Amino acid sequence: MPEKIATKRRPTRARSASTLRLSLPATSANLGPAFDAAALALDLYITIDARRAAEFSITAKGRDQEICRKVENHLMVTTYAEILQAQGREVIPLALRIKNDIPIGKGCGSSAAARLAGIAMANHFGRLRWNDAQIIGEASRREHHPDNASACWMGGLTVARMLGESEAQVACIWPKGKWPLLLAIPGPAWSTEEARRVLPAQYSRADAVVNIQNSMLLLAAFVQGRYDLLGGALEDRIHQPYRAALCPLLPCLLELAGRPGILGAALSGAGPSVLVFLDPNVSAQKAKKFVTQHLASAGSSAELLLTSITPRGARPQIS
Numbered sequence: 001m002p003e004k005i006a007t008k009r010r011p012t013r014a015r016s017a018s019t020l021r022l023s024l025p026a027t028s029a030n031l032g033p034a035f036d037a038a039a040l041a042l043d044l045y046i047t048i049d050a051r052r053a054a055e056f057s058i059t060a061k062g063r064d065q066e067i068c069r070k071v072e073n074h075l076m077v078t079t080y081a082e083i084l085q086a087q088g089r090e091v092i093p094l095a096l097r098i099k100n101d102i103p104i105g106k107g108c109g110s111s112a113a114a115r116l117a118g119i120a121m122a123n124h125f126g127r128l129r130w131n132d133a134q135i136i137g138e139a140s141r142r143e144h145h146p147d148n149a150s151a152c153w154m155g156g157l158t159v160a161r162m163l164g165e166s167e168a169q170v171a172c173i174w175p176k177g178k179w180p181l182l183l184a185i186p187g188p189a190w191s192t193e194e195a196r197r198v199l200p201a202q203y204s205r206a207d208a209v210v211n212i213q214n215s216m217l218l219l220a221a222f223v224q225g226r227y228d229l230l231g232g233a234l235e236d237r238i239h240q241p242y243r244a245a246l247c248p249l250l251p252c253l254l255e256l257a258g259r260p261g262i263l264g265a266a267l268s269g270a271g272p273s274v275l276v277f278l279d280p281n282v283s284a285q286k287a288k289k290f291v292t293q294h295l296a297s298a299g300s301s302a303e304l305l306l307t308s309i310t311p312r313g314a315r316p317q318i319s
Contacts, residue, residue: 007257009107019049019052020048020050020120020124020125020316021049021316022047022120022316023047023048023152023312023314024045024046024048024113024116024152024153024314025045025152025310025312025313026041026042026044026045026046026101026103026110026113026152027039027109027147027148027269028107028183028268028273029148029151029268030145030147031218031234031266032215032233032235032264032266032267033210033212033214033215033218033233033238033274034147034159034215034218034219034239035239036145037147037161037215038147038158038159038160038218038219038267039048039109039147039150039151039160040156040157041151042108042181042183042308042309042310043308043309044101044307045101046062046100046113046117047099048076048096048117049097050094050095051094052092052093052094052095053093053095053252055283056071056093056095056096057071057095057096058071058077058096058097059096059097060097060100061100063100063101064103065100068098069098071267074114075118076115076117077094077118079118079119079142080122082108083118083119083123083128083138084125085108087122088126089122090126092125092126094121102112103185104189105190106185106189106268106271106272107267107268107269107270107272108183108269109148109151109152109180111143111192112143113152115139115143115149116135116139116149116237117222119138120135120202120314130238132153133170134166135166136153136160136168137163137168138166139152140160141165145162146160146168146170148269150274152314153244153313154172155172155313156172156173156204156309156311157172157175157222158171159171159176166191170175172191173219175222175225175309176222176223176224176225176300177227178280178308179222179280180210180278180280180284180306181223181276181278181306181308182275182276182278182304182306183268183273183275183276183305184249184253184275184291184295184302184303184304185273185302185303185305185309186247186249186301187302188272189272190270190272192269192270194246195269195271198245199239199242199243203238204228207319210235210237211236211237214232214234214235217229217232218234222245226278227263230263230277231264234264235266239267240267242298243270246271247267247272248269249272249274249300250274253274253276253295253299256290256294259290260282260290261282261286262278262279262290263278263279264276265277273302276291284306288304292304295316
């Protein structure tokens with residue numbers, strides 16, 4: 001059953017120690033028609049160990065190390081400092097150790113994870129005692145939408161909306177059945193702002209109705225384990241048709257829907273990565289090989305990562 005986040009003010013964890021460990025999952029938002037409303041947490045993580053220090057420092061390994069280890073204009077550090085300053089608290093310097101598996105700038109929720117990490121560190125070291133709704137709400141306000149932030153913090157499938165300016169209403173759902181996924185990651189990164197600039201200011205009633213219908217069917221597919229609904233339910237008329245020109249990988253993979261082993265595909269977040277939903281009754285490795293061959297025959301290429309939906313959201317661990 002969907003679970004709403006409690007709005008009663010309570011701390012997410014005890015606040016006593018000088019070190020904090022965070023593990024935040026990658027996310028895939030929009031899911032076709034559920035634009036700015038739903039997201040999945042993926043079994044790929046960024047892990048941060050934070051401890052008090054004399055000055056800010058970062059060591060990093062894994063993906064995008066150069067971005068992760070640069071202290072200046074670091075999204076985690078900037079968010080952490082801004083939150084503490086806004087709350088009138090001391091900005092305590094931290095030494096961060098980062099292990100990152102999330103592609104940065106590829107539509108996999110890296111900015112939401114970084115902002116949530118900064119908020120969680122401020123919550124811990126500043127003793128703010130924010131609850132889940134406040135943490136997600138602050139990240140959503142900074143992200144300008146709550147889908148990635150809610151899935152990253154809570155795990156599983158989340159459906160979310162903003163409640164006012166600073167809190168989010170979130171329903172958490174664990175999909176029925178098995179949902180193997182293939183994440184197709186092209187080389188170049190792009191910004192969400194660039195991807196939003198291509199969207200129209202207005203839509204027709206027909207397009208809006210189709211997206212409402214499909215997003216409801218999409219939710220039913222996950223809740224009931226209805227793999228037969230997924231292909232049609234992923235059809236979108238709000239953002240994917242306009243972003244396809246920026247991401248040629250999308251139309252190339254959309255045409256695989258219904259082929260052996262492939263249930264459907266959707267742009268991951270604002271792109272350029274594409275999330276492919278695999279048939280659980282077919283070998284995932286076999287499906288991955290088929291997608292690799294299809295991309296090669298189309299003159300396209302992408303890094304292909306097998307993953308899955310994870311129930312594990314951000315896990316603050318204090319020592």
